[in-house]
Amino acid sequence: MRQITLISTGGTIEKTYDEHAGTLSNRSSIVQEMLRLLRLEDTNINTLQLMQKDSLELTDADRARIVGAVRLLTGAEEEPTDCGGIVILHGTDTLCQTGEYLVGEIADPKIPIILTGAMRPFEMKRSDALQNLNEAIFATGILEPGVWVVAHGRALKFPGPIKDRQRGTFVSAT
Amino acid sequence: MRQITLISTGGTIEKTYDEHAGTLSNRSSIVQEMLRLLRLEDTNINTLQLMQKDSLELTDADRARIVGAVRLLTGAEEEPTDCGGIVILHGTDTLCQTGEYLVGEIADPKIPIILTGAMRPFEMKRSDALQNLNEAIFATGILEPGVWVVAHGRALKFPGPIKDRQRGTFVSAT
Amino acid sequence: MRQITLISTGGTIEKTYDEHAGTLSNRSSIVQEMLRLLRLEDTNINTLQLMQKDSLELTDADRARIVGAVRLLTGAEEEPTDCGGIVILHGTDTLCQTGEYLVGEIADPKIPIILTGAMRPFEMKRSDALQNLNEAIFATGILEPGVWVVAHGRALKFPGPIKDRQRGTFVSAT
Amino acid sequence: MRQITLISTGGTIEKTYDEHAGTLSNRSSIVQEMLRLLRLEDTNINTLQLMQKDSLELTDADRARIVGAVRLLTGAEEEPTDCGGIVILHGTDTLCQTGEYLVGEIADPKIPIILTGAMRPFEMKRSDALQNLNEAIFATGILEPGVWVVAHGRALKFPGPIKDRQRGTFVSAT
Numbered sequence: 001m002r003q004i005t006l007i008s009t010g011g012t013i014e015k016t017y018d019e020h021a022g023t024l025s026n027r028s029s030i031v032q033e034m035l036r037l038l039r040l041e042d043t044n045i046n047t048l049q050l051m052q053k054d055s056l057e058l059t060d061a062d063r064a065r066i067v068g069a070v071r072l073l074t075g076a077e078e079e080p081t082d083c084g085g086i087v088i089l090h091g092t093d094t095l096c097q098t099g100e101y102l103v104g105e106i107a108d109p110k111i112p113i114i115l116t117g118a119m120r121p122f123e124m125k126r127s128d129a130l131q132n133l134n135e136a137i138f139a140t141g142i143l144e145p146g147v148w149v150v151a152h153g154r155a156l157k158f159p160g161p162i163k164d165r166q167r168g169t170f171v172s173a174t
Numbered sequence: 175m176r177q178i179t180l181i182s183t184g185g186t187i188e189k190t191y192d193e194h195a196g197t198l199s200n201r202s203s204i205v206q207e208m209l210r211l212l213r214l215e216d217t218n219i220n221t222l223q224l225m226q227k228d229s230l231e232l233t234d235a236d237r238a239r240i241v242g243a244v245r246l247l248t249g250a251e252e253e254p255t256d257c258g259g260i261v262i263l264h265g266t267d268t269l270c271q272t273g274e275y276l277v278g279e280i281a282d283p284k285i286p287i288i289l290t291g292a293m294r295p296f297e298m299k300r301s302d303a304l305q306n307l308n309e310a311i312f313a314t315g316i317l318e319p320g321v322w323v324v325a326h327g328r329a330l331k332f333p334g335p336i337k338d339r340q341r342g343t344f345v346s347a348t
Numbered sequence: 349m350r351q352i353t354l355i356s357t358g359g360t361i362e363k364t365y366d367e368h369a370g371t372l373s374n375r376s377s378i379v380q381e382m383l384r385l386l387r388l389e390d391t392n393i394n395t396l397q398l399m400q401k402d403s404l405e406l407t408d409a410d411r412a413r414i415v416g417a418v419r420l421l422t423g424a425e426e427e428p429t430d431c432g433g434i435v436i437l438h439g440t441d442t443l444c445q446t447g448e449y450l451v452g453e454i455a456d457p458k459i460p461i462i463l464t465g466a467m468r469p470f471e472m473k474r475s476d477a478l479q480n481l482n483e484a485i486f487a488t489g490i491l492e493p494g495v496w497v498v499a500h501g502r503a504l505k506f507p508g509p510i511k512d513r514q515r516g517t518f519v520s521a522t
Numbered sequence: 523m524r525q526i527t528l529i530s531t532g533g534t535i536e537k538t539y540d541e542h543a544g545t546l547s548n549r550s551s552i553v554q555e556m557l558r559l560l561r562l563e564d565t566n567i568n569t570l571q572l573m574q575k576d577s578l579e580l581t582d583a584d585r586a587r588i589v590g591a592v593r594l595l596t597g598a599e600e601e602p603t604d605c606g607g608i609v610i611l612h613g614t615d616t617l618c619q620t621g622e623y624l625v626g627e628i629a630d631p632k633i634p635i636i637l638t639g640a641m642r643p644f645e646m647k648r649s650d651a652l653q654n655l656n657e658a659i660f661a662t663g664i665l666e667p668g669v670w671v672v673a674h675g676r677a678l679k680f681p682g683p684i685k686d687r688q689r690g691t692f693v694s695a696t
Contacts (some may be wrong), residue, residue, distance in 0.1 A: 019342050
């Protein structure tokens with residue numbers, strides 16, 4: 001049985017609609033609702049709801065908390081945990097900034113650490129949220145250790161990837 | 175073959191998501207997309223995309239245009255058209271204001287004139303948009319002539335109905 | 349608060365998929381699952397799961413049970429119940445046979461008794477199941493007393509309606 | 523731009539509902555409809571609709587045609603094509619038989635050849651079809667060359683995997 005941990009930080013992927021205000025925002029994690037729609041065999045998923053923010057509002061302290069959580073989950077070199085992979089739900093606007101920060105802070109990760117997000121909230125029809133979450137969870141069983149962004153059918157390794165705002169996806173910087 | 179006309183004015187029901195801006199707003203009518211999901215027999219639906227506004231932004235001139243469109247579609251008393259019913263998609267916040275205005279301006283309607291809207295945009299999962307549109311179209315074949323609001327399983331006749339903001343639906347004023 | 353009763357007898361609308369057998373059949377009622385997708389105000393729905401059969405397999409005894417349930421729910425003339433309308437989920441193949449039978453057995457119904465079903469099971473995408481259920485429930489608040497079939501945007505009163513197998517809907521016999 | 527080819531052979535994943543017959547069966551490929559629901563960047567997918575059969579009805583000749591198609595797409599050792607991966611939609615009942623056959627016939631594949639299918643038809647709600655197709659397409663960019671089955675969050679390499687009929691998934695034979 002594979003053990004993975006899903007860290008939720010917010011972002012468009014988890015924005016929900018408030019009928020009274022008529023607006024979309026990050027209120028509480030909907031990651032359990034998403035996971036119910038996937039059929040995953042031999043996979044045990046722990047979920048850690050770390051924060052619930054639009055990624056444009058993430059502070060340095062928030063990013064430090066993300067790194068702290070990843071460190072805690074992976075354990076020390078001499079004392080690794082049984083966590084086989086980490087998926088981080090994150091707003092796409094500053095996802096790559098967090099990816100670069102993780103690469104800088106965690107020198108030699110022993111497991112795949114995968115960032116993902118969505119261009120349309122999960123709560124909307126035709127959202128890319130469930131697809132990207134599915135790809136990220138699947139990828140934890142296959143990708144080599146390192147920090148990655150997974151979305152829209154592809155995996156890109158940090159350092160390097162950037163968001164292409166025109167196309168609404170992540171691309172390799174060249 | 176029943177002839178009905180669907181007038182689109184905007185409102186939450188037709189709000190769509192802009193992936194670049196990350197916001198919901200009224201851009202263009204999605205009424206055709208909604209209609210494709212209904213199976214309607216012996217019903218011919220004309221669609222008139224009159225405006226595309228949040229109902230809080232509707233002006234007196236906008237409401238006059240709605241009345242004008244309804245008059246055009248129903249025809250004069252001596253020269254009725256073949257239109258058997260009118261459905262008006264409208265934001266819920268000022269829907270009842272438009273309903274009262276229609277009652278005041280069109281003294282003795284010969285067909286049902288049905289206002290409807292939604293608390294969640296059609297583009298969201300678990301939206302009440304398609305349900306309310308379905309009920310409104312179905313109601314054109316059954317309700318007696320007059321001005322109505324149809325939503326959430328009920329039909330309420332104007333004058334009278336108001337929006338209950340707490341419950342997120344329309345109720346009879348008492 | 350409107351009181352209506354939903355009698356479930358099976359039919360295509362409630363067929364579910366068995367992953368081991370790879371077939372669709374009537375196993376248990378899914379009417380609660382359907383009702384969760386509708387937003388109904390001031391409506392209290394009792395559900396009565398009477399049988400779960402393909403309507404081609406309904407016997408005379410089954411139809412007698414349906415009539416018995418309708419009689420029970422409507423009460424006697426001197427002692428009417430608080431039931432304001434009845435919706436019967438039924439396979440489309442023999443729905444009209446049951447409709448004619450109800451008209452023959454219940455001479456002067458005081459409330460609308462509405463039969464409905466679907467051409468595609470609720471469990472399939474693009475099913476007409478939820479639309480027809482929605483229309484039938486909505487219709488209980490509007491239709492005059494009598495026995496009706498409601499589906500695909502229309503209400504047809506018994507005696508008379510037949511299934512048009514080519515078009516996959518109900519039509520008035522002429 | 524990654525080039526992959528999707529070979530459609532039928533199976534539960536592509537079964538569609540016939541409203542007149544009231545049954546599910548393999549009629550024509552719905553792979554284009556499935557692909558429209560995925561957002562795939564830098565991926566060009568050719569689709570080859572080879573046959574449309576329940577996998578219990580596949581003959582030796584059918585399996586030989588599948589091998590022939592894979593050979594054609596991968597090219598000879600000296601003349602490889604630009605195809606970077608192959609996904610084969612296949613009924614789950616004999617998927618592993620075809621996987622073993624491919625391993626036996628294609629000694630040293632240069633690209634990942636990935637079989638997938640579904641326990642519930644794509645046309646049904648809560649189907650695993652789109653998830654498995656998504657995982658298989660994603661996996662073409664990451665898995666090492668070889669013959670694989672990908673489904674339910676996992677990739678298993680042939681020879682070896684078998685269908686676990688009780689659990690409704692694929693497992694490693696041990």
